[in-house]
Amino acid sequence: MVPRVRTYVPGLDEILFGGVPERSVVLLSGGPGTGKSILGKQFLFNGLKRDEPGIFVALEEHPVAVRRSFRHFGWDVSQYEKEGKFAIVDAFTGGVGAAAQRERYVVKQVDDVHELSDVLRQAIKEIGARRVVVDSVSTLYLTKPAVARSTIMLLKRVLAGLGCTAFFVSQVSVGERGFGGPGVEHAVDGIIRLDLDEVDGKLYRSIIVWKMRDTKHSMLRHPMEIKDTGVEIFWDKYIRISGTSVKVEQLSKEEVEAMRRAVEEAERQTSQARQRKVEIEVEEE
Numbered sequence: 001m002v003p004r005v006r007t008y009v010p011g012l013d014e015i016l017f018g019g020v021p022e023r024s025v026v027l028l029s030g031g032p033g034t035g036k037s038i039l040g041k042q043f044l045f046n047g048l049k050r051d052e053p054g055i056f057v058a059l060e061e062h063p064v065a066v067r068r069s070f071r072h073f074g075w076d077v078s079q080y081e082k083e084g085k086f087a088i089v090d091a092f093t094g095g096v097g098a099a100a101q102r103e104r105y106v107v108k109q110v111d112d113v114h115e116l117s118d119v120l121r122q123a124i125k126e127i128g129a130r131r132v133v134v135d136s137v138s139t140l141y142l143t144k145p146a147v148a149r150s151t152i153m154l155l156k157r158v159l160a161g162l163g164c165t166a167f168f169v170s171q172v173s174v175g176e177r178g179f180g181g182p183g184v185e186h187a188v189d190g191i192i193r194l195d196l197d198e199v200d201g202k203l204y205r206s207i208i209v210w211k212m213r214d215t216k217h218s219m220l221r222h223p224m225e226i227k228d229t230g231v232e233i234f235w236d237k238y239i240r241i242s243g244t245s246v247k248v249e250q251l252s253k254e255e256v257e258a259m260r261r262a263v264e265e266a267e268r269q270t271s272q273a274r275q276r277k278v279e280i281e282v283e284e285e
């Protein structure tokens with residue numbers, strides 16, 4: 001089994017048969033309000049709780065708003081920031097404003113992807129980041145689609161070279177079938193698509209893993225909810241949405257059992273790796 005990074009987002013590791021393959025760059029793609037940012041933040045915070053440092057690259061929101069939205073779900077990153085285990089790369093303010101001047105990692109030219117990758121590299125090295133979320137990569141090439149692929153490849157090289165596993169938030173329009181453009185879709189290792197569908201005056205959330213290199217994954221669309229505690233995926237159910245009807249069905253016992261076993265195996269590997277890390281740290285002291 002390839003080494004996995006467990007997301008610990010309820011249900012996500014199950015549909016990925018254990019978690020995201022280590023060092024993958026995964027596109028979190030979807031329309032407005034589908035839960036991409038929340039899922040990304042949850043992935044980071046779940047890592048922080050387990051001693052895996054993380055970085056949030058803020059391209060869409062002021063760092064102050066980013067911290068507030070973490071807190072909205074009870075994910076207080078301030079202590080981790082003080083301990084040097086979490087950092088925000090501010091690629092939003094350009095360093096303008098009093099609050100921005102207090103930020104440690106600031107990209108001065110927000111449309112300069114080379115400066116962004118330099119600041120990101122420095123932040124990853126300094127805090128020893130294992131997980132990175134870029135929210136959103138679409139901002140980097142919205143007005144210049146010709147550079148989308150090279151932008152993704154540049155970030156991918158930085159992240160994979162430093163051993164990080166990353167979620168790239170990718171914005172698509174309501175009703176758009178793609179995930180962020182051909183250059184982007186083929187360059188990334190995985191694509192997870194989040195959806196909101198209106199049927200009969202009600203919105204339904206769902207999630208589907210479209211691709212994930214180096215692992216098998218669920219090929220079904222699963223129902224999803226956002227709660228005060230974050231995203232929850234109903235991994236043992238799938239959802240069939242047509243223009244006028246919504247049906248939620250139970251997966252077979254065999255499918256459920258296979259996913260459960262894969263997650264148990266991934267957890268075993270993860271705790272062994274943690275144990276080895278502790279032993280190495282003790283030896284070094």
Ligand SMILES: Nc1ncnc2c1ncn2[C@@H]1O[C@H](COP(=O)(O)OP(=O)(O)OP(=O)(O)O)[C@@H](O)[C@H]1O
Nearest residue numbers: 030031032033034035036037038039171226227228
């Ligand atoms: N406490 C909560 N309980 C339930 N749903 C919530 C809660 N907080 C936020 N939401 C839902 O999450 C949505 C926002 O999710 P998120 O910010 O992750 O969207 P997004 O996919 O990143 O969208 P965009 O591309 O527009 O930024 C809100 O529109 C709302 O429906």
